[in-house]
Amino acid sequence: MGHAPLARGGNAGSAPARRRPRLLGRFLALAAAASLLAACSAEPTTTGSASASAEPTALRIGVVSLSDSDALDPAKATTTGGYILSRQLFDTLTEYGTDGAWKPELAASVTPGDTAKTWTVVLNDAKWSDGRTVSADDVVATVKRWFSKKLPPSGSLPFIDPDKVVATDAKTVTFTLKYPTVTFPEAFASPTMAIVPSDFDPTKPVGSGPFVLASNDPGVQVTFTANPDYFAGKAGVEQLEVKSFPDSASAASALTADQIDVDASLDPSLVDTVKGVDGYQVFDYSTSGSLTWVMNTKKKPFDDPVVRQALRLSVDRQQLIDQVYNGYGKLGNDIFNPFDPMYNASLPQRTYDPDAAKKLLTDAGYTLPVKVELVGTNNQPTSERQNEALVEQAKAAGFDIEYKFVDSATFYGDAYGTYPLSLSYWGFLGIFDQAAFTVTKTAPYNSSHWTNPEFDKLFDEAVQTVDDTKRKELVARMQTIEYDSGAYIVPLFMSTVVGMSAKVTGAQAYPNSDGAFGYNFRILSLQG
Structure with missing residues (x-):
């Protein structure tokens, strides 16, 4: 499923940048949150476990997080909430x-x-x-x-x-x-x-989907009722509530306190804690989604392909998977999409090599350390930890990275596309769609500003080539160009990790679709 950057909109100056704690501090904070979560979950209360509560009237989904910029017009959807509404x-x-x-x-x-x-x-x-x-x-x-x-x-x-x-x-x-x-x-x-009626009014959205909008409190909660005439069969529940949480720890706590039935964005670091509470389960699967670093080729030092390659060598990808994602991820190699049959798997796997990175920089005449500004937001539960990990990993490679955190409305506001280095949530697109969204000459979301005439020529030829073998050869050449001189660091492909009450049934993997179950919540049911 293709998607635009999350949470575009808002005023770029609406929130000051602030330095975030280092990686170890974040790990300690999450460990404390996990301990608190386990302790709270063990308390005997009337709503403390899934089996003790009354049958809810709606399937309650928790996400991190809804936004007041969630669009009811699917063509303008750029946020998690916008995609959920559309689906x-x-x-x-x-x-x-x-x-x-x-x-x-x-x-x-x-x-x-x-x-x-x-x-x-x-x-x-x-x-x-x-x-x-x-x-x-x-x-x-x-x-x-x-x-x-x-x-x-x-x-x-x-x-x-x-x-x-x-x-x-x-x-x-x-x-x-x-x-x-x-x-x-x-x-x-x-x-x-998404297809809409010919007289579509986004203020009063009429759709053909599995649910009908009942109420919308932007940034807080959206409630739906099942569409009894849905052509693919009625949804598994009569009502659906999607609730927003400020962070993954609060969503996980709400799950094990029986305030929600599904934590659709469970932080991998909290998996063992949720599994340890009776009446709850974890559902996970590999995906094509990735939190990718975007190097702005219009800003120094990333206008130089040497610096881009050096930073790619500054990322310890396996350490990210092990420490940030608790093992729930697969190695990435700076190109998309491993579920696409055209994926160029023949490229050498890029590994952490800080000495090689420093040599590239010094041979190119740079004085170490090379200073870089990294801007990020909470576009995924792991975003901050991944950014903080890069700050630490890149020190040995000759980079001095200053990490600035901003809220999502600011990040995707007027300043989006101006940051020297940033972390975006991408994937869930075929190789051609990913390129069309982000790097071709007509791409609507090219925040890296990277362009390459040879890449565009190959792209134009490949999308018109019917023969699979010939098309795969062209795509391999496209991805080699990205691998050698592109502006994205794709360190890993994330697993989708979902926490659920044991009463929830019907879960299925959607490996090439954004969000838990591809946001296809119609497949889920509740058992008494």
């Missing part, structure tokens, strides 16, 4: 399934013509939540809306000609593309690509 209220034509591959969702079928320049989409029998039938005209109107209003989806669909998206009957849409594109189905899996 509950709307449908996309396609989605990434439990095997990591795309499959039809609102579409019953998505089929190419002879050259992949023409694609035909046939819709399922679906209804909007106001009772009207979802039609091909709605799909056409949705796509035209993206382009006429210059909404983010339009920037990642360079092959779409909105004037050649035509409803050929009530359920069939024909797309005649600007050029053949074999990745057409994947491009429509992102929650930002």
Whole structure:
């Protein structure tokens, strides 16, 4: 599932930067939180365990965290809350399934013509939540809306000609593309690509999704009721409540105090504590998601590819997995996406080599240590610890990194894209979509400002190449360019870790989709 940066919006000057504690301090703080969590969970109270409480009237999901900038318009969704809203209220034509591959969702079928320049989409029998039938005209109107209003989806669909998206009957849409594109189905899996009615009003969202919006307290809680007419079958619960928590420790405490049924963003460091409380379980699976460091090629020193390579050698990836993620992660190699069959696995695994990093810097004429400003926010439970780990690891490699923490609204506000070095949450996109969102010449979220004409040329050729073998060769060359001179450090791929009451059933892995279960909360049920 493709997604834009989290929590874009807000005023860049709304919160002062502040120095965060070092890595050891954070580990001690989490250890203390875990001890407190275990102690509190052991207290005999009327709501202290899942088995002791009455059957809740709703499935209660805890996340870190909702935002007052969560968009009810799926095309403008850039936050965790925005994606959650989109997945509950709307449908996309396609989605990434439990095997990591795309499959039809609102579409019953998505089929190419002879050259992949023409694609035909046939819709399922679906209804909007106001009772009207979802039609091909709605799909056409949705796509035209993206382009006429210059909404983010339009920037990642360079092959779409909105004037050649035509409803050929009530359920069939024909797309005649600007050029053949074999990745057409994947491009429509992102929650930002959700289909909306032709008369869509984002202040009163009508969708075709598994739930209907009941109430919304921005940044605090969103409540949904099941859509009884959902085309794929009614959701597993009648009501759904999504509650916001300021940090992972408070969400985990709420879980074991029976205030929520699912902790959708469980910090890996708290897994053993949750497992130790009777009546609770942990569900985890590998994903293509990553907290990646973004080096701004318009800012010194990262305008120099030598410095970018040196910083990549300054990251102890295995230590991050072991210490920050409690083992819940897989090694990354500065390219996306290991679940994509086009992934270039032949590139040498980059390892921690501080001596080589220092040599690169000194040979290039830099005086050590090279000073760098790193800006970050809480876009994942592990974000701060990962940033603090880099500060410590990079010292031995000749870098002096000053870490500044800002709130998410500030981070993704007007200053986004100006930081010399920052940590963003990316992944859950096929290789072509990831490139289209972040590094091609038309990318809407290129916060690194990295561009490469040869990369763009290969990208344009690859997306038009129908032959799998030839396309894989082109993608391998694209990813070699990124590996050698790109602006992203992809240190690891995170596992999704979810804490749940033992009463929750239906959990499934969505390895190529953002968030717990890809935010497909419709699959979950509660047992008494």
